[in-house]
Structure formats: structure tokens, C-alpha cells
Amino acid sequence: MNSSSPMHTAPILDEERRETLSAPNDPRYLTMPQALDGAAATYPDKKALSYFGKDFTFPEVQSISGALAAALAARGIVKGDRIMVQLQSIPQFVFVAFAAWRIGAIIVPVSPMYRTPEVQKIARDAEPAVLVTANETWAAQGRESIEGTTIRTVITTGMADCAGTVPEAFAHIEDTARDENVLDLLELADSHEGAAPPETLVSPADTAVFTYTSGTTGPPKGALTSHLNLTWAGAAYPEFNGMPGPDHVVLCTAPLVHITGLSLHLSSWISSGSTFVLGYRFEPNVFLDLIEQQQVTWTTGAATAYIALLQAARKQPRNVSSLQRLGSGGAPIPTDMARAIYEVLGVKLQPGYGLTESTAAVSSTPADVDPVIDPDSGIISVGLPMFDTQLRIVDPDGNELPAGERGEVCLRGKGIIGGYWRNDGANQQTFRGGWLHTGDIGFVNESGWLFIVDRTKNMIIASGYKVWPREVEDVLYQHPAVREAAVVGVPDDYRGETVRAYVSVAEDAQRPTTKELIEFCKERLAAYKVPRDIGFLDELPKNFNGKIQHRELKQIASNGEA
Structure with missing residues (x-):
């Protein structure tokens, strides 16, 4: 292997660093509104949220989401009600999420790529009272998407309403007119400016999100993600990787409607007090520009996103020297591709592993350690277990396997969800004996590094x-x-x-x-x-x-x- 390669076949961790990574950690497990309130009190003046040239402070996020919370409560939304959110990664998603959480409501993120039948299917399962969507999405889907559902209130917003200057690649988002027969999100917030939402007792164990699984190997299931799940992930991930603190700039590469966007981006931002850069949706040239303009220090995304960034950077190089960390997940990345990304972008990928049911990452490659390659298979490790996470590899009978043996990856810890919404069969199959059975095949080496081979069903x-x-x-x-x-x-x-x-x-x-x-x-x-x-x-x-x-x-x- 080339000596300049950013990957090694053996871990480089001294005992003190290993102890730090494996020691129990208390990253102030709170509810999401408490986490926002803490950030607003600690960092009242810094740029907290940025969207194409328009910036918001933490107190401004707190104020707008508080006004929306009061507006939702005025329309009868109470603790436990569901609010379906079908938006790209824009500030209004953040405002709605914290508004819902402030009054104990639950958000149900839905991909803007979903068509009417897909939206109806999830709406009929989750039984939301409110739909928050984009003007252009509502224009395309209309009332047909909520027929036969429990949705009684529709709120729309313009994708460019909270932007400064929209990039040419997204110029179309300014073109869709608003439907005057539904509520406008920002007008709703303005009409309740200064109003206090009702005091609602929200505990860390309460459900914050119905996170519907992507359905890669079957129909989507509603994962019951709690406030504790989110705040644990948001605090543990940056701290484990040695990147907590307000000096960092986080780029939201994963969609906010996905668990990675919610936990490793949004929740990590709130926990660390960093600056959060939103970019509507992933477009490689737009995101390379954002990295250069906003001096982004880290992000986390799928392998396919990095491959696209690599190709765009080769055609039109940018100054991305501010980058310090690129977390990768979603699917294993080929070793040769990881090396190419390092050569072009100048920063090594730090593979991690997680899934919807574990609130995204439960293992990660620490930022001060080079990714580890298994010498026999050539597979890149997805890291070490994060704080308060246990994993084991088992055979089909549930017996734990020794290091090097391949079997199913099982997990437990603070990131593991409480189960699926109204799905006893899936609960019994997935959560057994106190462990989350992932359906992923992997192994650990003698030093405890996890390697993922493939999905059992694949x-x-x-x-x-x-x-x-x-x-x-x-x-x-x-x-x-x-x-x-x-x-x-x-x-x-x-x-x-x-x-x-x-x-x-x-x-x-x-x-x-x-x-x-x-x-x-x-x-x-x-x-x-x-x-x-x-x-x-x-x-x-x-x-x-x-x-x-x-x-x-x-x-x-x-x-x-x-």
C-alpha cells in the first residue's frame, strides 16, 4: 500500500485515546427544545443557520419556532399529534420541527420525491393532523394526496422564502405561486409573533419523530425516534469524532427528512453550537460552492454523494481546504473510490455505520485515526462503537461469534429506538432479547473495529x-x-x-x-x-x-x- 494512503490495516490508537472513546459519556441528554434553548442562551449572537445568503441566530430560530408552536396549539394541535413535513432541507423545516417538539407533537418527515400514492400510504399509517409542504409540491399533488387521511390542516411555504440569492441550479424554486386556500407558514408565524406556546411537559423518552425507514428491502416502517435518541446522537457524534464546539460549520448533505439529516446534522448542530448550512437538496456543484463560500469544516453523506462531489471537483476545482472531516454512511464505499476522494478533496473519508432504527451512526471512525482496511477482504472498517453503544456479531441461532467470524450485527444503546409504530410483527422480528437485529452481515477484528459485508437479504x-x-x-x-x-x-x-x-x-x-x-x-x-x-x-x-x-x-x- 502506498505510504501516503489515508488508510491502514491496523488501528493506531493508544490506550488513553481508546479509553476516551469507550468511556461512558454524559452529553446532557435533553429534549430537542431544551437543546435549542441551551444553544440560544450560550451563543446568542453567532450565525447559527444559513441558507443561500440569509442567516439566522439561535434566538431567531427559537423565536420563529416558538411563534409557530403557538399557532399550531391555537389550531388544536396537542402533545402526541403528528405533523407530516414534506420539505427539502430549508430553514422552514427546522422551524416546524422545533415548533412541533415545543408542544410535544411528533413530526413525520416525508421525502419531497414521494408521489401522491406514497404520501397517502404514510399519512394513512401515521394519521397526522397537519401537512406542511412546499408550494410546488402542493401544486403538483394537491388535495388528492390527503384524501382518505386524517389531515385537517395544510400549511405551505416557498422554498426560496427564507433565502437570500438562490443559485441558478435552483432558480425554479422561486416560480411556484402559493395556493391562497391553504395557510402560509411564515404568515402563520408572523401572526403569532411574541405569543407563548402552552407549557407542555416533554420528556426525553417521548417520541419526537416517526422516522419511516427507506424501504430498501421492504415496505417502509414508522420508527419511533425519541428526543433522547436524537439528543444522544447529536451530542455523541461530534464529540466522539473530536469536533464539538461553535467554531465548526456543518453542511447538511443528507436530507433533513432522513434520519442522518435529523440526527447527525440538525441535532449535532444544536448540541455543538456550530453553524448549520442548508442547501435545499444535494447538487454537487452547488455544494462545492457552499463549502468554499461558507468555509464548511465537516459533513456526513452517502457514498453516492461523495462520488458526485469527486466528479464535479475534477471538472471544476474549488478551494475546499476548510474541510476537516467527511463522514460517510448509507452504503459501503469502495476502497479505490475513498482514495480518489482523498486525493481530489484533500480530506479522508471517516466511514461510519448506522440505520434508522439506531438513530443513524452507532459506530464511526474517529477523526484522528485513519480508516482501517481488513487485509484479507479489502473492506474498509466502519469504525468503533460510539459512546453508550454495544454491538455483537451472532450466528443464525443467536450465538455470539468470535472476532473475524461473519454474522448478523446486533446493537443496543441510547440510540436504539423503542420500536415501530403499529407493527408487532416487525417489532418481534427486529427487537429480540434486548438487542436490535439489523439484518446486516459483518464482523469485528481483534481490535474491535466493525466491518460490514452486506445485507442478509441481498x-x-x-x-x-x-x-x-x-x-x-x-x-x-x-x-x-x-x-x-x-x-x-x-x-x-x-x-x-x-x-x-x-x-x-x-x-x-x-x-x-x-x-x-x-x-x-x-x-x-x-x-x-x-x-x-x-x-x-x-x-x-x-x-x-x-x-x-x-x-x-x-x-x-x-x-x-x-
């Missing part, structure tokens, strides 16, 4: 052999013409399943032939792991957080579309 059985898609994908990513890669199993009368790959081609690269890619894999993989066929797509299907959707690719394969 495993392919070809002619009786187990094939992990991740292993094949990592090989495909080594080909210089491959921008994205995903591998699925498709039914085969002879083999049971056969390996099929899907790729998208890098910009300015000549498209390789199917035969070329298959030969490339044959040189690096056992015969039973080599894809029998490869489909080419302009872009692989992803969910709103950038995760490649293997389930959709299986459907494409079964339909013979590519």
Missing part, C-alpha cells in the same frame, strides 16, 4: 454458493469507466439464482462492452461470483438519501428492461 445463492453483492460491486468500481455499480440475484432455473450487475458509466469515459467488464471480473473473482450479464443504465435508481435501490434493480431485471 445475499445471492448461485449454484449453492453464497455471493455477496458488495464484493462484486467493489471489483466493478475498480474499472475506470464505471461510475456506479450494483449487483443483484435473478432467478435461474439451473443455478437457482444468477449474478447480474448494473452499472452507469463515468462522464467522459468510453462505454465498455459487457464482455470487457465480465472479463475484468473474471480476473479478480471466483467463477461463481462473476456476473453472467451486465445492464447499462444512465443512472442507478436511488432513494431520497442516495442509497442504490437493489429491489428496483431486481424488478428491472425481472421485467427484462435492461
